[in-house]
Amino acid sequence: MSRRSTSLLKQVLNGLHATRAYRLVAPWTRGVGAVFMLHQVCPPSGEAFEPSRILQITPEFLDLTIAKTRSEGFDIVSLDEVHHRLVHNQMGRPFVSFTLDDGYRDNLVHAMPVFDAHKVPYAVYLPDRFADGAADLWWLALEAVIRKANRVEIEMFDVPWTFETSTRHGKEDAHSKIYWWLRSIDEVEARGVVRTLSEEHGVDGAALAADLLMTWDEVRTMNANPLTTIAAHTSDHFALAKLPEDRMHSQIDTNLRRLEEELGERPQHFSYPYGCENSAGPREFDWLRTLGMKTAVTTRKGMLFPEHADHLTALPRLSLNGDFQDVRHLEVLLSGAPFALLNKGRKLNVS
Ligand SMILES: [Zn+2]
Known part of the structure; x- marks a missing residue:
């Protein structure tokens, strides 16, 4: 997400929180649930210049987020359960699902103990070349x-x-x-x-990459935890929509095969690298559906609606952004009101 869109979202969040308007519109904008997007979970580095800080939250904020989400009445569910509820139209209580992209080592060291303490399921989207030690961050x-x-x-x-x-x-x-x-x-x-x-x-x-990313042994340690779903994120983390079709296919197919070889199970969930409109579009959504993935997530912002049952390979997410580590923002985010504004009232953003 760009700095400009981050600061725009921040203004929208602050404005909505100040007026409490989000509470009035929530019944229409909240949808049925949301998928949270995280990357790194780690203590602050203390670096003055660190644009990637928007991709980091602290373990304490993760802990607060889980507690706040539950106290707002949301179920916290696995991606399999997100799929199940959407496909079978089981829309009782609202739900959220936690997802972490790229396979950072801090997910094992700092995030897993927090998820364990709350017994919360989560998914980690993993490029196989990252766990091979061949990442280009x-x-x-x-x-x-x-x-x-x-x-x-x-x-x-x-x-x-x-x-x-x-x-x-x-x-x-x-x-x-x-x-x-x-x-x-x-x-x-x-x-x-x-x-x-x-x-x-x-x-x-x-x-730098070796320092930050999990090895296969660490991924296996994480995967042994029943709360963990290891999911697919391509082999080398290229923006798929910019690749020729055969390379797009091989980036996905190789990743699914390698994860199955290393972990003994074919992934059923997928995340598009970068995930914005320029990185994943209808060609990719169709291919993931052809492959039979249960879900695939983008980084387009928004809540889940029952209509997403027909677009399971183009699901939006909510970024738990390092610039917004404030549970007051969380309440506004989960109302869906900011996305109704940013998406101009459209529930689906899948083309
Ligand atoms: Zn990624």
């Missing part, structure tokens, strides 16, 4: 380069640019311009650009 490598550098030189749009990055403001400006340019171009090329920058600035991307 290019977005974190880029952040590490800009954090370290006082000046970044780069060619964008065939034009040489020089960013002064000695100040926090300079770093944020450079990051936002370079990151969104990289997201707009071919991803193989984008990853090559970050590799070159990393070499120039002495950032070891492989070490």
Whole structure:
């Protein structure tokens, strides 16, 4: 999610909370449930420059979120149960499901004990190449380069640019311009650009990934917990909609096969890498349905409605965003009111 859309959502949340308007509209906007999206669960790093902080929440906030969600009357269920309730139209109590993308080691170290304490099920979406030790966390490598550098030189749009990055403001400006340019171009090329920058600035991307991501043994430890569902997230974490069809297929098929080989069970749930409109669309939704996945989630924002029973491979999620670690926001988020505003009243956003 971009900084701009994050701050827009924050304004909407604050406004709705201040007026309590969300309570009035909740019966129409809340739908039947929601899927929470998390990435890292860890104590604050204390870094001043850390754009990826929006993808981190603390174990304490996870604990509060679970307690608050239950006290608001929601059941907390597994993805299998989300599928079951949608398919069989069992819409008694509202429900949420917790999902974590990418397979960060802190999910095992910090999140699992919290889920265990509350007996809450959750799913981890895992690229097999990440657990192989071959991840390219290019977005974190880029952040590490800009954090370290006082000046970044780069060619964008065939034009040489020089960013002064000695100040926090300079770093944020450079990051936002370079990151969104990289997201707009071919991803193989984008990853090559970050590799070159990393070499120039002495950032070891492989070490960074090894430090952050679970190994297969750690994944197996997590998977032995009956509360855990290990789910699919492609092999190498490319934005699927930008790939030719055969590569899109192989990224998914290889991931399903590898997870089955390593863990003994074929995954039945899937998350689209990046998950935005430019990263996953109807071509991908159809392919996951053809493969017989029970559910597949995007990063499009929204609540679940009974109509999603016909769109099980294009489910929206609610991001538990590191910038919103405030349970007051949670109450507003779970009312669905912000998404009714942001999605202009549309329940489904699946095209
Ligand atoms: Zn991911």
